[in-house]
Amino acid sequence: MKYYVGIDFGGTGIKIGIIDENGKILIKDSFDTDPSKRGEDIARHIAECTEKVMSDSGLPREAIQGVGIGSPGLLNPETGQLKVVVNVPNMNDVFITRILSDILGKPAFLDNDVNAMSLGEFYYGAGKGLKHVIALTLGTGVGGGIILNGELYRGASFTAGELGHMSIARDGKSCPCGNSGCLERYVGRDGIIERFMIARNKGLDTNIEKYLDKGKITPKAIAMAAEAGDKLSIKVLEETGEILGAALATLVNALNPQAIIIGGGIANAGEFILGPARKTMLRLAYAIPAKVVKVLKAELGNDAGLVGSASLVVANLS
């Protein structure tokens, strides 16, 4: 059996784990990072934490094939260099894979967190066995990963997959990115909350109060209220699905994928969003590619980042 190490590098901490050839997690652990340290020292600390997990696993060293690290922000997967790490600016410009592979004696691979998650779903989640898969993560931001002909497509400068910034509405809501009508503004966290507030301010009845998160409306609260039958919440999620479905129709017409996998926190609303999304996509896309594509919920949940990062090793060594 072969094993792969995954490092899910987030803003505030890191998760490190080891998966086997079937994507099963053998061991996982969490660590803090100190963003005030020098970037190379943070990288060295990550390597040491990884060393600890490898050693804790009890696996023979030679069974471990390599180390994958997924990070938010801008980076170069070919040179393994981080470019802009918004929450940990000291890491900017650090050649993280070089430091990891020097210390651990294993090949190391870097990619952005959404690409990593997409590969995780492709190898071990909802996309298992397929060749052409688009993954969308719905959260505060909306990101995407594009896997075509069995390979992650990164683009000319490694920024392919910014599917949250497809414009679906000329003259639509303005987006901080500089464009108008970006998908993210409608089906990302703030877009959903905004639509909920507008509907509630119209005086429509809701039981959301029971589900608020510290008094605040969140997509999670809306999903919980919907689950409990709250009509307004159901309507807002349905609308979210319809808007998402219209964007999926564009993706289906353009890329004719076998599956579109929806992940991220907002995907936990499940069929409240995915049902209407599927229906709208089927109605708006060309019949042939619409019939072929499956719109699926991501399967890896909270482990998506970890399994995805480990999948970078699989993708690069296979």
Next chain:
Amino acid sequence: MKYYVGIDFGGTGIKIGIIDENGKILIKDSFDTDPSKRGEDIARHIAECTEKVMSDSGLPREAIQGVGIGSPGLLNPETGQLKVVVNVPNMNDVFITRILSDILGKPAFLDNDVNAMSLGEFYYGAGKGLKHVIALTLGTGVGGGIILNGELYRGASFTAGELGHMSIARDGKSCPCGNSGCLERYVGRDGIIERFMIARNKGLDTNIEKYLDKGKITPKAIAMAAEAGDKLSIKVLEETGEILGAALATLVNALNPQAIIIGGGIANAGEFILGPARKTMLRLAYAIPAKVVKVLKAELGNDAGLVGSASLVVANLS
């Protein structure tokens, strides 16, 4: 030197030619087809015409590597079977590559005309030397071809690249395809004419009359009037470019290509459309992929179909 045969199969006739390794056309000829004949007989006739061109070329038989045929409509490039040929329904279901290669003794390859043209531009036109290229053809319809990592991407059921049916405007103009706000409705032939008529009906001044085609407004007439300084025509083309540019921003964010190549009859308006398209794309797309991508006019002009079809051989044998 190696040579490739291209067959540009249109609704009313066929063009057949031979190109060399540099994409230079050695010989080309046109033939009529009789759509009332049996499909297999039409296919055999195409093979005989091709045989004639091969013989007329005087090339040694073994220098000819294969035959590529580009066709409109639905088809299966893997089995070489035509599926739905709108203008020549007798050709539906014919295994055209089998008949061509049986009669000609050369490997034969089939793809749709837009994919073929895209490959032609990729190998021998504006996309020469690049890896990630998107081609858009603007005409009555708006089509697309997607070349990623140096390979034509066809999708799960060979319909990838329907870029005219990206929706750019939720609740926009309805499209015969069933969707709303399709790019084709704005930058295709009818969309451009429609916008011209609306502007003229507002009483805006124009000299278009001199350039009408049998009394009719066409994109070509508008381009000629623009060339001669007609302000209304210039404005309509500029607007076309701006709408196109907004769609390009979505493509640039999603696919991060090195070049987007604009072809088809409407591209003859050149910088009147491409200038504003480029400017709008640069303003709306993410800075990193926007900086990397070139928006180019297609270079192969009237020979695009022929060179493109021959390129199918290059793509399949290399």
